[in-house]
Amino acid sequence: MHVYLDGAYRERALASVSVDDRGFLFGDGAYEVIRVVNGRLVALDRHARRLRRTLDGLSIAPPAEAGTDALTAIIAELLARDALRDGEALIYVQITRGAAPRTHQFPIPDVRPTVYVAAAAFTPPRALRERGASVITHPDIRWGRCDLKTVNLLPNTLAKQRAVEAGADEAVLVREGVVTEGSTSNIFAVIDGELRTHPLTTHILGGVTREVTVEAAAALGVPTREAPVLLEELPHAEELFLTSTTNDVMPIARVDGQPVGTGRPGPVTLRLHHAVAERLGME
Amino acid sequence: MHVYLDGAYRERALASVSVDDRGFLFGDGAYEVIRVVNGRLVALDRHARRLRRTLDGLSIAPPAEAGTDALTAIIAELLARDALRDGEALIYVQITRGAAPRTHQFPIPDVRPTVYVAAAAFTPPRALRERGASVITHPDIRWGRCDLKTVNLLPNTLAKQRAVEAGADEAVLVREGVVTEGSTSNIFAVIDGELRTHPLTTHILGGVTREVTVEAAAALGVPTREAPVLLEELPHAEELFLTSTTNDVMPIARVDGQPVGTGRPGPVTLRLHHAVAERLGME
Numbered sequence: 415m416h417v418y419l420d421g422a423y424r425e426r427a428l429a430s431v432s433v434d435d436r437g438f439l440f441g442d443g444a445y446e447v448i449r450v451v452n453g454r455l456v457a458l459d460r461h462a463r464r465l466r467r468t469l470d471g472l473s474i475a476p477p478a479e480a481g482t483d484a485l486t487a488i489i490a491e492l493l494a495r496d497a498l499r500d501g502e503a504l505i506y507v508q509i510t511r512g513a514a515p516r517t518h519q520f521p522i523p524d525v526r527p528t529v530y531v532a533a534a535a536f537t538p539p540r541a542l543r544e545r546g547a548s549v550i551t552h553p554d555i556r557w558g559r560c561d562l563k564t565v566n567l568l569p570n571t572l573a574k575q576r577a578v579e580a581g582a583d584e585a586v587l588v589r590e591g592v593v594t595e596g597s598t599s600n601i602f603a604v605i606d607g608e609l610r611t612h613p614l615t616t617h618i619l620g621g622v623t624r625e626v627t628v629e630a631a632a633a634l635g636v637p638t639r640e641a642p643v644l645l646e647e648l649p650h651a652e653e654l655f656l657t658s659t660t661n662d663v664m665p666i667a668r669v670d671g672q673p674v675g676t677g678r679p680g681p682v683t684l685r686l687h688h689a690v691a692e693r694l695g696m697e
Numbered sequence: 698m699h700v701y702l703d704g705a706y707r708e709r710a711l712a713s714v715s716v717d718d719r720g721f722l723f724g725d726g727a728y729e730v731i732r733v734v735n736g737r738l739v740a741l742d743r744h745a746r747r748l749r750r751t752l753d754g755l756s757i758a759p760p761a762e763a764g765t766d767a768l769t770a771i772i773a774e775l776l777a778r779d780a781l782r783d784g785e786a787l788i789y790v791q792i793t794r795g796a797a798p799r800t801h802q803f804p805i806p807d808v809r810p811t812v813y814v815a816a817a818a819f820t821p822p823r824a825l826r827e828r829g830a831s832v833i834t835h836p837d838i839r840w841g842r843c844d845l846k847t848v849n850l851l852p853n854t855l856a857k858q859r860a861v862e863a864g865a866d867e868a869v870l871v872r873e874g875v876v877t878e879g880s881t882s883n884i885f886a887v888i889d890g891e892l893r894t895h896p897l898t899t900h901i902l903g904g905v906t907r908e909v910t911v912e913a914a915a916a917l918g919v920p921t922r923e924a925p926v927l928l929e930e931l932p933h934a935e936e937l938f939l940t941s942t943t944n945d946v947m948p949i950a951r952v953d954g955q956p957v958g959t960g961r962p963g964p965v966t967l968r969l970h971h972a973v974a975e976r977l978g979m980e
Contacts, residue, residue, distance in 0.1 A: 430716060431714060431721055432712070433700060433712045433713060435721065439848060440724070440851060441851055506799065516789065518850070518854045519854070519857045565722060565724055566849040566850075567724060568725055568840070568849040569841075569849075571801045571802070575803050598801055
């Protein structure tokens, strides 16, 4: 397996970053995860746009590799080297501010950002989608800029770990009584026949699959409102589902051990799953 | 210059961590900064205790190097190799959950934590202490476990950068009208003759120098209360100072461009500076 790191392709086992890298010292970087289906990059433009938005939010000057053309070429090379052009793969892209002697403030002069891209084979969670995911609710203790896709991910990792320990698939985060999103996903609810998801504020990450789902719902005429779902509304939801690059539209079957609706993936969820998959060229 | 990394001493320029290190991918790790004066580790027990507390909060099993004996031996070796046994030095210790294929949940089985220790010559900011630091106030948008000393430090770095851009030395963070702490320091105020600092909650890091300062104030009979200082009280403070391992007790001369008290380091601040320095064996 190969990765792209700082301008060169390397064996993954040999790929390493300086102990002075600000990604390692401060989590000072942006990342994206991109799906690949038979060599085609899914929603690359949306991922690249969000990557540049995060870099802008961190005042990291975007390196050439943050552009779609350069990124496409790097990914194509990785897929070719590791025989990943057929079937499904996931691309991981991380850009940090670079390596410099440790100071909280940005290095002077600017250093070259560290650019890391890796590819891996991927199997979509189809069996889980058939039966629906199990989630727990968990306090959302993240910082105030969840709209930036940075590698300051400790609260996400701790929440996900708590979910796994509880035998669940995802932790749904709750801030002051409001359901914000999952630890690695966005969340939608169907309540009184209306589709609802948290609006785009600094409290959630604007997911690519979330965006496509909102577009698909509009095209299908599903009544939709980008408005907060309250924790106390969850037991009354007719349907719940997660969206993410790796999960697409993932029905939620249980919340904190209690069944959602009938306990089986609901009709709005299934319609949107197919519509989103079609828009993303997955089926 | 040498560093200690994963059980070996290496040239700093050659020291690197895997791209799969969870420090790099998630900021999933703890750190400490320890002062050394003429080869003597200042308040090592307190730093080691806090390091183990952070590791416990992250559910990272403490490696041998988190113990005071092992840490002392590693630091002694680094100081010897780099001729840092005379004068002042700073030790940086970082322990991450280790390297593993990227998943938010913890790796199964456990992997060996990454342990990184580095030493560098240090010059205390004596001139700044003479005239007092300049600070800006800045929104505190950090997560809900600021009591853990982790490398999820993006909000701290962004706040410190904002301070530097404003020509100031530190950003003092304010959460819902309450002054919590600095981006890399704790803060104390003297208001109506009483010394006040934020209590030990999940909203601040319990600083080693903060702890010693509270002890010194008690010993000196300075009326002290661990209670929040409000943003609106700052203009009325008779004295303000920061505490941190690198700054000791650092008078604040200006807040958002306005002088504090007389604009010169105040009497309580100076008494505490000397008392803390004495307790830490600095003078």
